[in-house]
Amino acid sequence: MFKGLGGLGDMAKMMKQAKEMQERVQGLQEEMQKIEVTGESGMGLVKARAAVSGDLLGLDIDPSILVASEKEVVEDLILAAIKxxxxxxxxxxxEEQKKMLQDMGLPADMNLPI
Structure with a gap:
């Protein structure tokens, strides 16, 4: 395609690869909004759901621990579940970033802005 133009053909190839990488990173960012994880504390009495992107999605608190005299304990359990x-x-x-990098033939420990 760019024969006879010296290094321009290589530059065009590099630009294409960079654009593809950018699109894959953007796709991974969007996917991370959909993947959920659950954190727990108090042996499951408090559960926090979060997207892999880090956004907190919800809390589930077992009603048995909602006692006014145990307010501080409940607060600690909520914070522990969120953390x-x-x-x-x-x-x-x-983990998802490493998979994507390996699929692209790049070092798994490469740091991407995700």
């Missing part, structure tokens, strides 16, 4: 969900989301996001 667990965020930690799981981060781990899953890294």
């Amino acid at each position: 667990d969900a965020q930690s799981r989301a981060k781990a899953r996001a890294q």
Whole structure:
């Protein structure tokens, strides 16, 4: 296609590959909005759902722990469940990024802005 133009053919190929990578990264970002993880605390009494992107999607609190005198315990359990969900989301996001990089033939530890 670009024969006779020296390095321009290689540059066009590189630009095409960069565009493809950008599209795949964007697709991964969109996919991460759909993948959910659940964090728990208090042996499942409090559960927090989060998207792999890190957005908190919901909380499920067992009504048996909603006692006014246990307010601080409930608050701690909620925070612990949220932190667990965020930690799981981060781990899953890294796992998904590694898979995508390997599929593209790139180093799995390459850091992408996802």
